[in-house]
Amino acid sequence: MTNNKFEKQIQDKLNQYEIEPSENLFDTILEKRAARSxxxxxxxxxxxxIAMLSVLAIAAIxxxxxxAGDSVSADANSTIAQSPEVKDTKxxxxxxNSNGTDGQKPSATKPIHKENDAKSSLSKAKPVxxxxxxxLKDKKIRNNNMNASKLALPAKFVDVTHKQSIAxxxxxxxxxxxxxxxxxxxxxxxxxxxxxxxxxxxxxxxKSHLYIYHTxxxxxxxxxxxxxxxxKPLSIPVRNFESxxxxxxxxxxxxxxxxxxKPIFIDILWMSMLTVHNANGNKAFEADYKxxxxxxxxxxxxxxxxxxxxxxxxxxxxxxxxxxxxxYTGSIANHSGKVHxxxxxxxxxxxxxxxxTAIQQTDTVQNGPMAYNFRNSYKIMQLPIGLSYNMGxxxxxxxxxxxxxxxxLSNAKGTNANFELEQTSRFNSNKKSISLGASLSFMAxxxxxxxxxxxxxxxxxxxxxxxxxxxxxxxxTIFNNALSIGLRYTLF
Amino acid sequence: MWANIKxxxxxxxxxxxxxxxxxxxxxEFYKRFAGKMMVVCTRYAKDKLEAEDMLQDxxxxxxxxxxxxxxxxxxxxWVRRIMVNTALNKIRxxxxxxxxxxxxxxQFVDGDSGILDKLSEEAILKIIAQLPNGYRxxxxxxxxEGFTHREIAEKLGIEEASSRSQYAKARKYLQNQIIQLExxxx
Numbered sequence: 001m002t003n004n005k006f007e008k009q010i011q012d013k014l015n016q017y018e019i020e021p022s023e024n025l026f027d028t029i030l031e032k033r034a035a036r037s038x039x040x041x042x043x044x045x046x047x048x049x050i051a052m053l054s055v056l057a058i059a060a061i062x063x064x065x066x067x068a069g070d071s072v073s074a075d076a077n078s079t080i081a082q083s084p085e086v087k088d089t090k091x092x093x094x095x096x097n098s099n100g101t102d103g104q105k106p107s108a109t110k111p112i113h114k115e116n117d118a119k120s121s122l123s124k125a126k127p128v129x130x131x132x133x134x135x136l137k138d139k140k141i142r143n144n145n146m147n148a149s150k151l152a153l154p155a156k157f158v159d160v161t162h163k164q165s166i167a168x169x170x171x172x173x174x175x176x177x178x179x180x181x182x183x184x185x186x187x188x189x190x191x192x193x194x195x196x197x198x199x200x201x202x203x204x205x206x207k208s209h210l211y212i213y214h215t216x217x218x219x220x221x222x223x224x225x226x227x228x229x230x231x232k233p234l235s236i237p238v239r240n241f242e243s244x245x246x247x248x249x250x251x252x253x254x255x256x257x258x259x260x261x262k263p264i265f266i267d268i269l270w271m272s273m274l275t276v277h278n279a280n281g282n283k284a285f286e287a288d289y290k291x292x293x294x295x296x297x298x299x300x301x302x303x304x305x306x307x308x309x310x311x312x313x314x315x316x317x318x319x320x321x322x323x324x325x326x327x328y329t330g331s332i333a334n335h336s337g338k339v340h341x342x343x344x345x346x347x348x349x350x351x352x353x354x355x356x357t358a359i360q361q362t363d364t365v366q367n368g369p370m371a372y373n374f375r376n377s378y379k380i381m382q383l384p385i386g387l388s389y390n391m392g393x394x395x396x397x398x399x400x401x402x403x404x405x406x407x408x409l410s411n412a413k414g415t416n417a418n419f420e421l422e423q424t425s426r427f428n429s430n431k432k433s434i435s436l437g438a439s440l441s442f443m444a445x446x447x448x449x450x451x452x453x454x455x456x457x458x459x460x461x462x463x464x465x466x467x468x469x470x471x472x473x474x475x476x477t478i479f480n481n482a483l484s485i486g487l488r489y490t491l492f
Numbered sequence: 493m494w495a496n497i498k499x500x501x502x503x504x505x506x507x508x509x510x511x512x513x514x515x516x517x518x519x520e521f522y523k524r525f526a527g528k529m530m531v532v533c534t535r536y537a538k539d540k541l542e543a544e545d546m547l548q549d550x551x552x553x554x555x556x557x558x559x560x561x562x563x564x565x566x567x568x569x570w571v572r573r574i575m576v577n578t579a580l581n582k583i584r585x586x587x588x589x590x591x592x593x594x595x596x597x598x599q600f601v602d603g604d605s606g607i608l609d610k611l612s613e614e615a616i617l618k619i620i621a622q623l624p625n626g627y628r629x630x631x632x633x634x635x636x637e638g639f640t641h642r643e644i645a646e647k648l649g650i651e652e653a654s655s656r657s658q659y660a661k662a663r664k665y666l667q668n669q670i671i672q673l674e675x676x677x678x
Contacts, residue, residue, distance in 0.1 A: 006667070007635040009609070010616060014636060017613035018527025019534055021544055026522045029551045030515070036552070431513045471515035 030428045034411060048319050051383050052305075055317040059307040062315070262308035267318070267455060269302040269486030277326040281468055281475035288419040289474065292330035292372060298322065302484065304384070306399075312390050316401060320382040324465070325375050326476055332419050333369040340365055370422045376414025376472065378465055380407050384439060397445040397453060397488075405437035407463050412470035427471030437463020437478075445488050453488040503567055510558045518555060525568065526551070529575045531613075535620055535632045536579035550578040576637055580647055583629060611670065619669045626650075627662035634659050 203210040275298045279289035304318035343362045350357040386403010413428035441459025448454055461480040468475050501509070501520055509517025530547055537543035553574050561570050620628060629648060633639040634655070641659070645652040 006663070011636050013611075013613050013616055014531055014535070015528070017531050017617075019530040021526050021530045021547055025526070025544055025548060026519060026551075029522070029548055029555070030518070032548065033552055033555060427515065429513065429515055 027426045027428070031413075031426075034413065034428045034430050048381070048383075051319070052317070055385065056305075059309075059315055059317075062307075062309055264308075264491040265304075265306040265314070266489045266491060267302070267304040267306070267486055268489075269304065269455065269457065269484040271300045271302055271320070271482050271484040273298045273300065273461070273480040273482045275324065275326065276479045276481075278477045278479075279326075279328075279474035280477060282473050285417070285419055285473060288332055288417075289328065291332060292328040294326070294328060296325055296327040296375075298324050298480070300382070302382075302486070306388060309387075314388045314390060314399070315386075316388055316403070317383070317385045320384070322378075322380045322382060324378045324380055324478060326378075326414075326478070327373075327375045328417070329373045331369040331371040338367045340367060370419070372417055372419075372424075374415035374417060374424060376412070376467065376476065378409055378467070378476075379411040380409050380465070382407050386439070388443075395447040397443075397447070399443040399445075401439070401441045401443060401457075401459070403439060405439050405461060405463050407435045407437055407465070409433045409435065409465060409467075409470070412465070412467050412472060414467075414472060416471070416473045418473070429470035431470050433466045433469045435464045435466050437461060441482070441484070451490050453490070455484065455486045455488050457484040457486075458482070459484065504563075507558065507561065507563075507567070510555060521554075522551060525571050528568070529571060531617070532572060532575045533579055534617060535636065536576075536583055536629065538625070542582070546575070546579045546582050549582070550575040553578060576633075580629075583625070584649070611673065615673065616670075619666055619673070622669065623662055623665065627658055627665070630655050630658045631662040631666070635663070 274295065276295045278294065280286055300320045300322035302318060302320040304316055306314040306316040309315050341362055342365050343360060346359045346361065347356045348359055349355070383406040384403055385406070386401060388399045388401045391398045410432055411428075411430050413426070416425045416427055418424070439459060439461045441457050443455055443457040445453035445455045459482045461478070461482060463478055465476045465478060501517065506517055506521050506524070510521050526547065529550060530543060533543040533546040533550070534540070537546055550571075554571055557574075561567065620631065623631060626648075630644055633644045633647070634641065639647070641652050641655040644650075644655045648655070
């Protein structure tokens with residue numbers, strides 16, 4: 001029925017034939033692919049989850065494995081030295097009797113120091129940091145042994161908040177007692193977070209709690225067999241605090257797994273940036289790029305978590321989602337003054353024949369400077385990691401943040417400019433690439449309440465974008481002059 | 493884009509580059525096949541715009557799935573298959589039209605007659621384009637792509653017998669048109 005030669009001939013003819021599609025179709029294909037690809041956020045969540053877990057694990061290991069002696073910083077020592085009353089105090093303890101009542105006189109719960117040498121400095125020590133609070137009134141305090149009202153205060157803290165009680169100790173009893181847990185908590189949180197005490201160890205017996213915070217030399221204390229306190233067993237309700245008999249609670253030096261409490265800061269920031277950018281990596285065009293204006297504004301959203309590693313040093317990490325635009329504007333006079341020809345074709349209806357007739361027009365044009373105005377856009381997820389040095393003054397916390405930036409480029413699109421040919425073309429790619437950078441910033445945080453602080457943070461960032469991998473002719477180096485504002489939440 | 497493709501890439505290099513999402517390779521790949529694939533799409537599309545739509549969707553599929561290409565058959569054949577399937581997916585929504593074709597003749601175009609040789613590819617495409625949609629699809633699939641009538645019936649959702657009869661009609665129509673065109677030229 002069919003003559004196969006007919007089909008064969010048509011096949012041969014058409015299979016070799018080519019029709020040129022529209023010029024920009026390939027660019028459209030790339031753009032469509034970019035738009036269809038996995039969203040930036042989905043990508044970032046996966047990577048972010050892994051990165052955050054890794055950093056959290058590392059931070060936890062660092063914190064938990066820190067030796068006990070490290071918790072006393074030089075700063076803490078110097079502060080202790082400033083207070084003559086506590087000069088020789090090597091340990092600080094809180095013995096809290098939960099049955100204590102308001103308004104009671106402080107009883108003689110003075111720690112008994114069994115010194116081998118009566119002349120030793122320890123025997124002269126006046127432990128001022130032993131506190132007793134009537135925390136039963138406060139449900140929160142009662143339900144949480146680690147509550148601030150039960151915390152012993154370090155020398156510095158006492159120096160700041162209870163100077164009067166230290167300067168004028170009771171003639172009968174050296175320890176200073178604070179019988180209002182709320183007040184203690186209030187005073188505790190009034191101190192900037194970096195100066196709050198670390199709890200080195202805690203012992204609970206019935207309703208009695210012994211908290212020991214940072215010591216200068218735990219081994220020395222342990223060897224001196226001190227820290228024995230006597231109190232009445234608490235199985236019998238005691239109404240009169242003064243008549244208490246105190247049983248012994250032995251202090252055992254803590255091992256490395258002792259519990260410490262230091263605040264973790266969670267910062268949410270919006271960053272506005274004045275971006276100055278350099279295009280490099282292709283020597284043919286570097287000089288031309290530099291003649292163009294290369295600055296514009298960008299913004300990013302950041303989340304940052306800071307973990308304490310010592311008294312004043314925090315390690316921080318987090319992530320930022322940025323859409324960095326690099327705008328190039330200006331004109332380049334590479335071919336200025338040269339002559340070129342522009343040909344155009346118009347169709348008119350021939351008045352005689354009535355048929356359309358092509359009219360070709362060629363103009364001689366003298367080149368002027370070529371004006372450029374194009375923008376490249378990069379979707380970047382940043383993973384910062386670094387250290388911060390923390391300070392405090394009244395209601396202000398200050399910190400200097402410095403560290404590395406890991407930039408994950410997930411999409412790049414923009415314009416390639418060939419200044420030699422005076423042509424531009426588009427690029428758009430989802431190819432992922434990673435680059436490194438650095439950041440430095442100075443944070444000032446104003447305390448709004450015990451948990452929240454308002455952050456203002458000027459800073460500087462520098463990083464490179466490997467845009468050549470995404471079809472750009474040039475790589476780009478980004479310099480961001482940044483100003484961040486946000487909130488700091490204190491997790492304790 | 494002025495990426496330096498200093499030498500003509502081998503098919504293997506091209507594939508590797510496309511799998512790595514290197515844009516210069518994707519561009520080269522596109523340049524190598526776009527013209528031929530545009531002809532494929534043009535045969536199925538009602539106009540150039542629709543053909544470019546098909547071509548665009550087809551290349552997106554090609555780039556998305558290029559890693560799945562097993563180097564057993566020809567790359568061009570694989571790309572062509574994707575283009576045809578993309579075109580068929582696109583036209584599947586179009587209602588098949590098999591109305592009577594005017595100008596049906598009984599003249600016979602012999603492959604050896606040389607009439608086809610004298611016609612340009614563009615002219616052949618124009619004649620094919622004159623066929624109503626249903627006939628055109630069947631003719632393209634059977635005569636050029638080499639599908640069987642059973643496959644055509646499955647892909648277009650029509651009866652196998654219908655595919656056969658429509659192909660026969662389309663073929664006769666095309667032959668008649670070709671002869672008429674030849675007479676006009678003479």
